[in-house]
Amino acid sequence: MILAEILTDGLLAAIAGIGFGAVSYPPTRAFKYIAILAAVGHAFRYTLMNHGEVDIATASFFASFVVGILSLWFGRVSRCPMTVLYIPALLPMIPGMYAYKSVFALVMFMQHLEEPLLAARYLQELFSNLIVTVSTVFLLAVGATLLIFILPKRVYSLTRQRRDRSGRGPRDPRDRDDEPE
Amino acid sequence: MTSNDELKKIARFIAEYATCLLASGVHTSRVIRNSCRIGASFGVKIKMSTTHKTIVLTTHDRENANVYTEVVEIPALPINFEYNSELSALSWEAYDTRLTLEELREKYNRIISRPKMSPRLVLFLVGLANASFCKLFGGSWLAVGIVLVATLAGFFTRQQMQRRGINHFIIFTVSAFVSAMSATTALACDSTAEIAIATSVLFLIPGVPLINGVIDIVEGHAVIGCSRLIHAFLIIICITVGLSCPLILFKTSLL
Incomplete structure (x- = not known):
C-alpha cells in the first residue's frame, strides 16, 4: 500500500515534470530523463516527509541532491547539460500550497487591518508560510547545484562528443595546456 | 595569427x-x-x-x-x-x-532555425502537468478536472498575448487572473476548492530564472544572478496580483 502511494506520487510528478519542462523547450531526447528525474525526486521527498518525518525544506534539499546526481549520469547518456534535465524535474517540488497560503494570508491581512487580533493572526500565517516557501525553493536550487562544485570537470564536459568520431583527429598536443574547463 | x-x-x-x-x-x-x-x-x-x-x-x-x-x-x-x-x-x-x-x-x-514544439502540444502538456500537480497536493478528481480547464484557459491566454508582443508583466498578471478565476468554479461544488485555486496558477512560476539566479550567485556572478532573481520576483508579484483578485472576491467562501 505504501509502495503504491509512492509510485503514484512519482507518476504524477513525472507528468508534471514533462509539462513544466515543455514550456522551456528541451531537446526531445531529454523528455524521458526529465520524467524519470521528476518522479524519483518527488517520490523520494514524499517518502522522506511521510515516512521519515523530515521537514519539507530538508527533504527537498536531499531530493534535489539526488536529482542532481542522477542528472549527471543522464546528462552523460543523453549529452545534455545537467541544468536542462534537472530544472524541469525540480519544478514539481515547488511548494505551491505554502506559496498560495502566503498570498491568501497577505490578502486577508489587508482586509482586516482594523481588527488587531485577526490582523496579527494573518501576519503570522503570512510569515510562516513565506519562510517555508522561500527556504524550500532556495534549498531545491542549491541541492541540485551542489554537484557542480564537487565535480566541475565532469559536469562541464557532458555535451562533448567522444573523441575520434571526426576525420580530423585529436588536436595539436602543444595546445593541451590551454584547454578550457 | x-x-x-x-x-x-x-x-x-x-x-x-x-x-x-x-x-x-x-x-x-x-x-x-x-x-x-x-x-x-x-x-x-x-x-x-x-x-x-x-x-x-x-x-x-x-x-x-x-x-x-x-x-x-x-x-x-x-x-x-x-x-x-x-x-x-x-x-x-x-x-x-x-x-x-x-x-x-x-x-x-x-x-x-530548427522548428519548435507545436504550441498546441505544449498547451496540452502544461494542462496535464498542472492537473497532476493538483492531484499531488491532494485534490479530488473534480478539482483535477477544473484545474485542467483553468490551466488550459490561462496558458492559452498567455500564448495569445505573447504572440501579440504584449508586455510580459501584464501577460503574467492576466493569465494568473484567468486561471484563478476559472478555478473558482470549484467553490460551487467541491470541498478541495482551495487546492484547485492554489495549483491553477503554478504553471506560471518562473522556475528557470529562479534556479539560474541562485546558480549565478553561488558561482560568483552576483550582479546578473540578482537581476535574474529580481526579475523572477517581479513575475511572482504579478502572479500574486492576478491571484488576489478572485481571493478578495470570494474570500468569505474560502475561510
Whole structure:
C-alpha cells in the first residue's frame, strides 16, 4: 500500500515534470530523463516527509541532491547539460500550497487591518508560510547545484562528443595546456 | 595569427552566440565557458563581462596586439533549453574538430532555425502537468478536472498575448487572473476548492530564472544572478496580483 502511494506520487510528478519542462523547450531526447528525474525526486521527498518525518525544506534539499546526481549520469547518456534535465524535474517540488497560503494570508491581512487580533493572526500565517516557501525553493536550487562544485570537470564536459568520431583527429598536443574547463 | 578583420568576425559570431544563450535561459558561467572554448578553437582569447541586458566582449590575439571590443545587447527571447544543449555541444565540436568560422556559423544557423514544439502540444502538456500537480497536493478528481480547464484557459491566454508582443508583466498578471478565476468554479461544488485555486496558477512560476539566479550567485556572478532573481520576483508579484483578485472576491467562501 505504501509502495503504491509512492509510485503514484512519482507518476504524477513525472507528468508534471514533462509539462513544466515543455514550456522551456528541451531537446526531445531529454523528455524521458526529465520524467524519470521528476518522479524519483518527488517520490523520494514524499517518502522522506511521510515516512521519515523530515521537514519539507530538508527533504527537498536531499531530493534535489539526488536529482542532481542522477542528472549527471543522464546528462552523460543523453549529452545534455545537467541544468536542462534537472530544472524541469525540480519544478514539481515547488511548494505551491505554502506559496498560495502566503498570498491568501497577505490578502486577508489587508482586509482586516482594523481588527488587531485577526490582523496579527494573518501576519503570522503570512510569515510562516513565506519562510517555508522561500527556504524550500532556495534549498531545491542549491541541492541540485551542489554537484557542480564537487565535480566541475565532469559536469562541464557532458555535451562533448567522444573523441575520434571526426576525420580530423585529436588536436595539436602543444595546445593541451590551454584547454578550457 | 589572426588579422584584425578575422578577429572582428570571430567577435561578431561569439557576440551573437553568447547573447542567444544568455537570453534563452543558460546560467552565466556556462555561457562564458562555451564562448571561451569557441575562442580557443581559433586561438583567440575571449574576455567577457555580463549583465542582465548587455554583454561587453573583448577578443584578443595572443601572438600580436590585435584587440577587438564590442558591447552587445541581449534580446528578449523565450527560454529554450534545446539551444542550451545543442549550442554547448557545438562549442565542444568547434574545439575538438577545429571548425572554420563559416562551418560554425552554418551549424549555428541550422540549430537556431530548427522548428519548435507545436504550441498546441505544449498547451496540452502544461494542462496535464498542472492537473497532476493538483492531484499531488491532494485534490479530488473534480478539482483535477477544473484545474485542467483553468490551466488550459490561462496558458492559452498567455500564448495569445505573447504572440501579440504584449508586455510580459501584464501577460503574467492576466493569465494568473484567468486561471484563478476559472478555478473558482470549484467553490460551487467541491470541498478541495482551495487546492484547485492554489495549483491553477503554478504553471506560471518562473522556475528557470529562479534556479539560474541562485546558480549565478553561488558561482560568483552576483550582479546578473540578482537581476535574474529580481526579475523572477517581479513575475511572482504579478502572479500574486492576478491571484488576489478572485481571493478578495470570494474570500468569505474560502475561510
